[in-house]
Amino acid sequence: MAGEGRVLVRADGDDDVVVAVSSALVTAGWIVEHAGRSTPVSEGPRLDGIVFVPGLLDTVAGLDVDPAAELVELVESLGRRLRSGGDGGARIVAVGSRDWLGWAGRPAVAAQAAGLVAAVRSLALERGRAGLTVNCVLALPLDAHRRRHRGAVPGTHLHEPVALTPEPVTSADIAATVEFFLDPRSNYITGQALHCCGGASLLSSLSV
Template sequence: MDSETPLDGRVAVVTGAGRGIGAGIASVLAGAGAHVVVNDLDADAAAEQTSTILASGGSAEAWVGDVSDPHVSEQLAHRRVDILVNNAGIGHDPTPVTELRPADVELRWRVNLRAPLWCSRAVVRQMTERRWGRIVMIGSRSWLGASGQADYAALKAGVVGLTRSLALELAPTGVTVNAVVPGSIVTPALEALPASTRAALLARHPAQRFGTAADIGRAVLAFAAPGGRGMTGQVLHVCGGRSLYGGPVEALRSDP
């Protein structure tokens, strides 16, 4: 292991890593020397991202499965996992609370909160036995509250609670648990927004730039690397100052 490849010999599982932020995280961890397990529901996306990592000289394999299903997440207990990144998530357009549909809320609960809970549960035993492990949750600034996002915000607040509770429980064992909260990130979904909407979003970022998936990957790497052993229970906003925005609550309606 050297400063360029601090994760040599480590196995990292990144859920929802076929595209977007998850793919960026997977690439950064692979570049740091980890063998990356690229999880996604979409077999083609998982295979494509795995091929991208391999083509760049990294080590990776695809794992196709729905981690919101406890029977799937439990598979993690039967393979080596040094680093778990709970990235898989599903959002929705702003919706008044009176118009929320039970089936939609149930799906978001399974993906956004149950999945990181059960994936984390599946790897804790082996991590504590080795007295080394890193669990990183990918959150959303909606946990601070956002109009039209009642259930999503509640679930993402739950991710913060899960992070801090697991961090307390596992602190004596050598396992750290932290969360990274992205701001607006350059993804196909962001680029598909009207120019006026993108401009309004950018105006709320004091740094006057959108983040990239690699920015989030580097934040995850900071927690995952050996130098991150002293950080646990932390919630790191990687948002170009977006979390400092003091504009009216109404302005939060369209924020991802």
Template sequence: MADPLPERVLVTGGASGIGAAIADRCAATGYEVLVLDRQPSEHPHTVVDLADPDATAAALESALASGPITRLVNNVGAVFPAAVEDATLAEHQSAWELNVRSAVQCTAALTPSMREAGFGRIVSLSSRAALGKEMRSAYAATKSALIGLTRVWALELGEHGITANAVGPGPIATPLFEEANPPGAPRTQAIVDSVPVGRMGTPQDVAHAVDFLLDARSGFVTGQTLYVCGGMTVGSASV
């Protein structure tokens, strides 16, 4: 009997922050992890600018040359904070290219392997900001787009054993967040005070949710958005 194919997972933007926590959790679960990021990762990786469609295509071709990939985490993203009148069209385009187009491109490249295997898991990182947040026109628009795409993919791919879900993090204590919101500062404390569970989230909180959705036993959960926000979306997200 031939050895089973390795359970491979591709994590975009998996070199730091939430993406690194997801990659670590996937490795701990026993998946063979491949990271696509502009920065090197502790896990097997390809250094690539996912804002570049041609570079992304080459990286995906190389990844698939080593065998099928049946799990995908569309994590990479950028914020571009600005008021509506200050956000430039170039920033909107950059947000779209990185946050949405890369997810579409990666998903389209990997779904043939998933269809052939009769199994697949797609998890896209949205955000609580998709429900509305000041200074986040470009970001909220793209993160909302991922929710819409998730619902479409769930309908299109379900009969092939492929699920598609989104995770929407709330305020997560990452180096990037702490750079803009220093621990102990009044503004940071105000954010913490607004979280019903009384603390900031951690990258590991998000990774745990992603790990659940990637699991083979989660096959009856698809087309959903799981907010990992300490309760901040209660009263604003539909039931």
């Protein structure tokens, strides 16, 4: 809605989400720079935002690296490129998983997603005075309905959480929420974990 700067999209998975985020940002007028885990990023033009997509929505077994540590390293390595607080600051958005609330069959993903939320909150506390906002969007696997129709998680009576709203959550929904946090007008919102899951978070005590 209000793209007017340069954003780095660091993606290590969740390709559909990355495509949707990039497309939404370009449409809104952002200049988008793409990077992967091995891409050198410490040098380059001034950045107004970072989107970090570690790939937690695609995986069942968990990632082979710790996304929380990856986010912290990314922010540190990009420090000199991020717009300073006196100049409007910069927005950082991570895409995580609703699994951080805990989920049967994906304990490793849950642990990594929870670690990512904790890293987001800690970075928000640490970098607030520097004008950085750090938030995360927590979504469902894009094939959540298909997983639910397969039946209960093996060894349990529990079925995959899905949106309570009429339509499944799409990559465009996730992209729109990412774009909201990147908006310069969202510069007073930090440390937030916003679920974009059609209400699938609501029956967990951790979700408030």
